[in-house]
Amino acid sequence: MVIRSFDVQRNNTKGNDTRLFMSEIYQNWISEDGKEVILGKKYTRxxxxxxxxxxxxxDVKFHNYKASGYYEMHDVFDVSGNYFYPTIRVTPILKRNGWMNKLLNLNVSVVDVIGSYYPILSLRLW
Structure with missing residues (x-):
């Protein structure tokens, strides 16, 4: 399964046309056994x-939550806060094993959902 994340921006300057910008910034690839590989663009923070x-x-990235005594920086590649586009395609294996669209409404990471709530799901890369 692949979760693709995009950065979408809109610029409405008075007197000019609206400008839209969209760029894919990272992909979370999750294998059948629940392992995750992240591909993402470079960033600075x-x-x-x-x-x-x-x-x-x-290129390949890793989850990057950081905390010190002064600052906390959230994981850039955590998909739990993303807006999921309501149109989805799932593989026949997922349908066979009981895929439910309400999985997308859970406020936890996809890997936690697969591992904890639905251990029988079999995921495959598209």
Whole structure:
């Protein structure tokens, strides 16, 4: 299964046409046995700024939650807070094993859902 994440921006400047920008920033690939591989674009961040380098190539990334005594930086690649587009396609194996669209409404990571709530689901990469 693949979860693709996009950065979508809109610029409405007075007197000009609306400009839209969309770029795929990372992909979470989850295998049949629940292992996750993240492909993502480069980014830079500190406690005071964050931005994606949109013209970079995607390469392998890792979950990156950081905390110190002063700052907490959230995991950039955590999909639990993402908006999921309501139109989905699932493989026949997922349908056979009881896929339910209400899985998308859970406020936890996809790997936790698969491992804890529905251990019988068999995922395959599309």
């Amino acid at each position: 500190s406690p005071f700024h964050f931005y994606w380098i949109y013209n970079s190539e995607m």
